[in-house]
Amino acid sequence: MLSTPELLLIEDDPGIRRFLRASLAAGQYRLCECETGQDGLAQAAARQPELIILDLGLPDMDGVALIRQVRSWSQIPIIVLSAQGQESVKIAALDAGADDFVSKPFAVGELTARIRAALRRSAGLPGGGQIFRAGRIEVDLDKRVVLADGEEVHLTPIEFKLLRVLVRHAGRVITQRQLLNEVWGPHHMEQAHYLRVYMAQLRRKLEVEPARPRHFLTEPGVGYRLVGDLAC
């Protein structure tokens, strides 16, 4: 990376701002802080940061609405901070276009890992010719070849379609809704169990221990995340 990337932090709690400032601004990143949503929107437009960290519990406006506004003009990666147990809010944020979420309380390491992954994704979006690697798995989307331990694994068309969506968004959480829409189309949004059955199938074919997955991870109540070598 050529210059230190600028991050925009929209968070009203001074304690959290302070420790994020200390750990993020210490080395790799420049940090711009905002206390309110309105200010955050203005700064996002003015400064064009490379990533936004957004607290969903802002006093002046709804975080999900803010995400929608930003998405109307920019694809800047957005990571949301939300309290644990608020699955529906997380889903709403992800569906509105957020890239990832971290539940409070969180360890700094967890957040910086997500930031790194998001920045990488936005820097070089997996385009043609790229090969996705995760542990023993290799996926070549162009050639439609999936290898495990170097041996080709046969996938059904739907399994491959699902894998392709996951690979394209590798590292980030995709909600069930998004997956259903992209794989089966808008008319099968209620068939969540289809998705679960196919995910289980993918795990059986690609994971070493399907009941202790390393790559095809579940975020209960929210969606799925494919963790590859690149992302972590």
Added chain:
Amino acid sequence: MRPDPEELLRRAEAEDRQQTRGKFKVFFGSSPGVGKTYAMLEAAHRQREAGRDVVVGLVETHQRAETGALLAGLELLPRRPVTHRGITTEEFDLDGALARHPDLLLVDELAHTNAPGCRHVKRWQDVRELVEAGINVYTTLNVQHLDSVNDIVAQVTGVIVRETLPDAVLDEADEVELVDLPAGELLARLAAGQVYVPEQAKRARESFFREGNLNALRELALRRTADRVDAQMRNYRRDHAIDATWPVTERILVCIGPSPFAAKLVRAAKRLADRWQAEWIVAFVETPGYATLSEERRTSLLSALRLAEQLGGRTVTLTGTRVADALLQYARSKNVSKIVIGKQAGPLWRRLWRGSVLDDLIELSGEVEIYAISGDLGAPEPALAVVGPRPPWPQWAGAATAVALCTLVSLLLRPALAPTNLAMIYLLGVTVVAMRCARRVSFMAAFLSVAAFDFFCIPPYLNFSVNDYEYLLTFAVMLTVGLCISGLTARVRQQAEHAVERESQTQALYQFTRELGGETRRFEVARLAGRIIGDIFSAPVVIFLPDEAGRISLKRRTTEQLPLPASEEGIAQWVFDHGERAGQGEDTLPGASATYLPLGTAPRVHGVLAILGEAVRLPERRHLLEVFAGQTALALERATSGAAAAEVARRMEAEQMRNSLLAAVSHDLRTPLASITGAATSLLAHGEGFDEGTRRGLLEDIAEEAARLGRLVNNLLEMSRLESGAEVKRGWHPLEEIVGAALTHLDHRLAGRAVKVDLPPDLPLVSVDDVLLEQVLINLFENAVKYTPAGSPVDLVAGREGDAVSLEILDRGPGWPPGEERRVFDKFFRGPAGNQPGAGLGLAICRAVIAAHGGAIEARNREGGGAVVKVTLPIGGVPPESPSLA
């Protein structure tokens, strides 16, 4: 003596009711034409001038000019046209009056009978409803309409007055104003055409308006008013404790039987009771012969009992084989001082034959006084009807065959036996017939036997004539014995049938009470009661329960289909509001398609029972239904108070939970907070002085304690969410995925342990809340990690068990404390070590979640050491079709 507390309470309640009730005043007169309506209108004008809102609900002027003139200046409520069978009459508009809700309403002629199609049969019921609704009412009444003097009026004047009303209505009046006019003056007014138009007046003078009649009626009216004033005086003295002595109330017992004379006896008793200031009880003794009475007579008996209740008496049904014994036994148990009974009419021979209740009573009464009142001797006792359904023809044929058979045997034995002994064979035949057939049939067999005996067995044979007149005696005895056997056998059989019926009713009621007793949910009680009552009465029964606002809706009912027209919702509401019966067979809204009964008595009515059709036309059936309705009301009452008690218990438990939560949590919250505060403040104060190792140690403590605090807070929040009845968001999930998510979450904590997961690949999808179930697995694994040595293995084994799946988490730690396997799921239960952090909520949360899924969770110790927790979850229905994975 001090006033009876219950009596005081009753008066206090009555006064309470008075607060919201309107007042009603009766202008009471001895006969038409004394000027009641006129007096009422004059009083109304005075009230209007005093500024009150006065409306004329209905006034009959009978075309009297002076009265008509008085209507001027008063607001008139429009009458309501009622059409019945093509005839339109104008009636008082009750709903209009309730809607207009004036301060004072005038309603003439309290005893009037409404046209069919009105809500109530009688106008006094309209007035009662108005008063209950808080409207003050002025009304008029003539003495001859009172129930208790009705028969005297008929005796004195020879005119039978059909429109009567219960005396209680007059007793309820807040004020009674006597409108009095001496007979001479009334006759003069009549002659002057001031009462009726001339032609009517002439007829009236000839029949009703004779001076003797008028004087008698005037005396009745004056006496009735004097009684009332007397009672008021006594009440006043009692209220103000003027009387030093509290009158000992006498009790009189009136015995009635199934005769048309019963109603008269009840009225007489009421007058006696009034005169003696006594409490009166009307008793009917149900002897085994009751079952043989005709329906008509049973109806007249029950209507007499009802009349007694209307007149303010208590009624009781006694059972016994001898009327006098049952009466006296009851009288002694209730301290009755006087027994009133009707003198029995009927021929002397019958009294001698059967004995007379009166004679028995006088003989056995001892200290109790006996009063005999003469019956109406003019009305002959109706002949004892032979009742019962028409016997089927096989019985007749069978009886004839039996006689024929006896004849055959007699013919065979005729050479060997004396004719009188052959008669015995016929008697045997009659006995057999009587045992199997109806009374009519065995009577016939008795006659037929005598005829056949004469024809075949008495010389000259094959001829009805008799040579030896001695045989006439044989015939007479044979016939008498035959008839007696028939009668007695039939009676015994009927009594047995009656006993069986009573027994089955008692059984049904017992069964009913027991079944309702086991049910605690109000709606279920109602549903069950509706179903059982419907079965017993073989008629559609619906029970309606009110909503919170006290509205009856036909939607809140106990049956799928509504067997009633939807337009009758208003009737159910009326019954609920007033706590009175209505509908078929009742005085209110008799045109309805069902009979409506309130469940409970006002003001605690729990619902309304509707029974369709004519199932309860007979008074006994109605009485039985009332008993069932009463039991249902009790069960509903119990369910209501049960629900209230459960609510209180739940609140107390919540309160206790909060207390123990505070106690348990305060320690667990403070300990990590103390470590964090201590470490952070020492770093702040001496940070520079510490070496690198110390500083790092303190920082690690802060992070670790904060994580612990975080878990604790999470558990607390989760528990409170579950306690407040968090909704379970079910979806069809593969268990593998949820197990995987939990293991991923615990990756760090399980580091260094062998985790063996055994999930059969063919496990079905289960309907669960994935987030909650993941939490359960996390808690179970964390628990296993917490209480077992580092590095020891943890296993998870799943399997299918019928319509459920099971999940077992097994460790190799010290196991559960023996005997505590159940308690470990209680809130705030802590492991024995005591040094482990945590509030004892983890397993409690597991149990709450699993219970919310309808599953079970249990703990046991593992063979070879270690602990096992087993979760059983119902699959939760039929899993949706899985996509074909090909």
